[in-house]
Amino acid sequence: MKAIKLAKPWEISCAQLDKPTPGKGEALIRIMTAGICGSDIGAFRGTNGLVSYPRVIGHELAGVIEAIDAADNPKGFQVGDKVIVDPYLYCGHCYPCSIGRTNCCTDLHVLGVHVDGGMAEFFCHPSSMLVKMPEGMDWVLAAMAEPLTIALHGIHRGGLQAGEYCAIYGAGPIGLLAGMVAEAYGAHAILIDIVQERLDFAKEVGIEYIINSKEQNPAEEISRITDGNMAQQVMECSGANPCIRGTLDIVSHAGRITLTGWPKQETPLPTDLITKKEVDIRGARTSAGEFEEAIDLIVSGKVDVQKILTKTVSMEEAADTIKDIEKNPGNYMKVVVKVNG
Ligand SMILES: NC(=O)c1ccc[n+]([C@@H]2O[C@H](COP(=O)([O-])OP(=O)(O)OC[C@H]3O[C@@H](n4cnc5c(N)ncnc54)[C@H](O)[C@@H]3O)[C@@H](O)[C@H]2O)c1
Numbered sequence: 574m575k576a577i578k579l580a581k582p583w584e585i586s587c588a589q590l591d592k593p594t595p596g597k598g599e600a601l602i603r604i605m606t607a608g609i610c611g612s613d614i615g616a617f618r619g620t621n622g623l624v625s626y627p628r629v630i631g632h633e634l635a636g637v638i639e640a641i642d643a644a645d646n647p648k649g650f651q652v653g654d655k656v657i658v659d660p661y662l663y664c665g666h667c668y669p670c671s672i673g674r675t676n677c678c679t680d681l682h683v684l685g686v687h688v689d690g691g692m693a694e695f696f697c698h699p700s701s702m703l704v705k706m707p708e709g710m711d712w713v714l715a716a717m718a719e720p721l722t723i724a725l726h727g728i729h730r731g732g733l734q735a736g737e738y739c740a741i742y743g744a745g746p747i748g749l750l751a752g753m754v755a756e757a758y759g760a761h762a763i764l765i766d767i768v769q770e771r772l773d774f775a776k777e778v779g780i781e782y783i784i785n786s787k788e789q790n791p792a793e794e795i796s797r798i799t800d801g802n803m804a805q806q807v808m809e810c811s812g813a814n815p816c817i818r819g820t821l822d823i824v825s826h827a828g829r830i831t832l833t834g835w836p837k838q839e840t841p842l843p844t845d846l847i848t849k850k851e852v853d854i855r856g857a858r859t860s861a862g863e864f865e866e867a868i869d870l871i872v873s874g875k876v877d878v879q880k881i882l883t884k885t886v887s888m889e890e891a892a893d894t895i896k897d898i899e900k901n902p903g904n905y906m907k908v909v910v911k912v913n914g
């Protein structure tokens with residue numbers, strides 16, 4: 574079978590691998606679509622320290638069950654069922670797992686990072702970690718459920734309420750999706766970035782407010798937009814140190830900050846502001862139990878993920894597309910590989 578494989582950083586190809594056979598508790602999935610994620614680009618560049626090589630990439634996956642271990646199939650899946658892959662494998666017995674916070678398992682294994690991913694014609698995965706697709710759901714949109722769960726998780730970790738202002742640093746796919754979710758929740762999204770094209774695009778997909786932090790002072794703008802109250806929830810979706818620092822200036826008193834972006838370096842913070850404003854700061858890593866809501870938001874059209882799709886490509890085009898995204902990130906938002914058919 575064909576699989577998109579990194580032999581090592583900067584060496585990516587459509588390789589020929591053996592078709593896998595499902596082990597205990599696993600299903601064999603004929604993958605239909607696989608999204609390309611910013612983390613796949615990080616793996617290509619060799620800048621994600623968690624990735625080991627060689628590695629098959631891909632964790633934004635949808636496909637059809639072709640075989641299943643019937644003896645260990647807790648969700649009762651059948652051959653032919655259309656499914657979306659929940660790609661965060663957890664141990665099930667550490668402290669966070671024991672309280673249902675499986676996304677921060679002390680031994681978390683993410684597909685395409687710690688273990689081989691599923692940008693391949695066939696892929697085996699625990700059937701307990703599959704989510705059924707509704708009848709008629711589009712294959713390409715199904716591959717975008719995973720990044721939507723990341724955005725949703727950040728929104729949930731901050732407890733966003735209708736009517737609130739939600740300021741988001743970073744207008745990449747994750748920040749944009751978070752903004753679209755905020756609007757769907759009846760909140761007012763404010764997206765902050767330094768790339769005007771990304772901000773213009775955010776406006777096109779229905780984000781109410783945009784701020785170019787190269788030209789405008791986010792704190793001043795947000796004070797004006799919110800009548801001096803500032804943003805009740807702030808989401809960090811850029812991973813840039815100045816943005817992490819900036820969250821404390823734009824959050825309201827008694828507000829919440831969620832940190833989704835992965836910074837490369839440490840950020841010094843004025844903790845007196847955390848005390849003075851009594852801010853809740855929370856990490857937001859991957860997602861847990863959020864696929865069903867993501868699927869519902871997509872299928873109902875409440876979050877129109879189609880709007881952030883740049884294009885679809887074939888398996889043969891995937892490696893060159895990844896090289897081009899690495900060179901020209903500004904030309905792309907979301908790209909989905911049509912793996913089969
Ligand atoms: N916590 C998780 O589980 C998780 C999952 C997926 C992605 N992430 C992280 O979330 C972040 C966003 O992911 P993405 O795929 O949307 O990334 P992306 O690189 O496409 O988007 C980041 C955006 O931040 C903007 N930015 C960079 N520096 C800035 C600055 N100084 N001021 C304002 N804006 C700035 C960029 O212009 C870009 O539009 C990344 O850090 C990624 O690693 C975390």
Ligand SMILES: [Zn+2]
Pocket residue numbers: 610611612632633719720
């Ligand atoms: Zn991803």
Ligand SMILES: [Zn+2]
Pocket residue numbers: 663664665666667668669670677678679680
């Ligand atoms: Zn665990």
